[in-house]
Amino acid sequence: MSHVIVIGAGVGGLAATTRLAAMGHRVTLVEQAAQVGGKLGRDDIDGFLFDTGPSLLTLPQVLAELFGATGAPLAESGIDLQRLDIACRYRFPDGATVDLPGDMDAIPGALDAALGAGRGAQWSAFLTRAARIWDVTEQPFLRSPIDVGTMVRLARSLADVVTVAPWRSLRGIGARHLSDPRLRMLLDRYATYTGSDPRRAPAALATVPYAEQAFGSWYIPGGLYRLAEELVARAEALGVEVRLGTEVAEVLTSSTGVRGVRLTDDTVIDADVVVANADARVVYEQLLPAPDRATRAVARRVRRSTRSFSGFVLLLALDDAPSDQPHHTVLFADDYDAEFDAVFGRGGPPRPVHRPTVYISAPSDPAVAPESGSGAWFVLVNAPPHDPDGGTDWDAPGRRESYADHILDVMADRGVDIADRIRHRRIITPADLERRTHTPGGSIYGTASNSASAAFLRPANRSPVPGLYLVGGSSHPGGGLPLVMMSAEIVAAMIGPATSPPKVP
Known part of the structure; x- marks a missing residue:
């Protein structure tokens, strides 16, 4: 049984922790804050409870997969997902207001009623285009490690390249399909899901509104922080040692790869594998103080990238x-x-x-x-x-x-x-x-996707240091609750199961 240290108890770190523990690894989760959740935080002000990060959940199937892989299914957990009847109310600069339904089939009628006849058909045609991008990119990009081979395989298919249109921005693909400036503004908004500029973000981000509207916008009664609470409870049930208020100062390495971490109080914890649910820039510039040539190259690329807002x-x-x-x-x-x-x-x-x-x-x-x-x-x-x-x-x-x-x-x-x-x-x-x-x-999302390739070239989940992996919003495939859970699935598959997985609760 290998010992894995997970640095950071954001949702990506919690998801990786539970997956690896369910696969039979001995896992220690260390978190510098006094509570789990990372950017999915919670503040209590005189009995008023506030989620301080994400306020909705999309792609609920990803959450269901996580719970199914680590114990009792989602339906038997403490998480009760509720689909929003109104996904969002939008007020445009001209005063027009639309309550966008949570039911995808009802969206065209709502847009026609609020913005004028034909707007719903425009948006539906755009989503049809976005659905094709989703079909091409979901498995090879969102649910698989990103590497040169993946890019080459896509490049070999002219039809797939044309579908993804890497030469076109999100703003550009919107201009081809949406004549109403309010619909283009609605599309621009989805670039902010990655902390990016729609004028420079790749057209592939058209998958964001498609996924939200095709699979729904969801809420967890009691607040989305309930997700972090349920995940840490599941981790502890799987035998994970959770250490809050514990800050890592350095990832320790040897000539063969990682060997553990040193805490800020100089305590050393030995490990066979380290999973960093931390900003990639922090990992490469602070936690690896004496990197080799390959690691320095990654650090330079991260440093040169545009930070998300x-x-x-x-x-x-x-x-x-x-x-x-x-x-x-x-x-x-x-x-x-x-x-x-x-x-x-x-x-x-x-x-x-x-x-x-x-x-x-x-x-x-x-x-x-x-x-x-x-x-x-x-x-x-x-x-x-x-x-x-x-x-x-x-x-x-x-x-x-x-x-x-x-x-x-x-x-x-x-x-x-x-x-x-x-x-x-x-x-x-x-x-x-x-x-x-x-x-x-x-910066909420680490690096911004402000170029044609940026969405596909976030820091990889496997670092150049053997045994060191990155998970969470600043690494592949990106930020947002479903994507960080996908990153955890990718990392867990890379590490693989221990020899004798435990019986999950």
């Missing part, structure tokens, strides 16, 4: 919360291009967006709001990473409070005025995210 968050405990608010709302910016220019530092250093798109998660869930009529709202705007030297210093005196006030004013201008209902307000800036998750600058 971060987020500025308001956690709002509301009295008398608006009763007509759907679970998710997007209030689009008047000038979406100006927003991407600001967060990526075009036309000046990276800077807060003056009139940003506002994302609101307002679950109608009595488990997260302690009193009848109250609400626990999570409000997010895209923001540049914390960078006091060359960009935005989110710790500058007064910046967080003044920008929070400004965001509330923007919301009111767009028809969601809740300033006089706020009982408690907590602000989470990119600097706070950096401190909470040890992610440079608080």
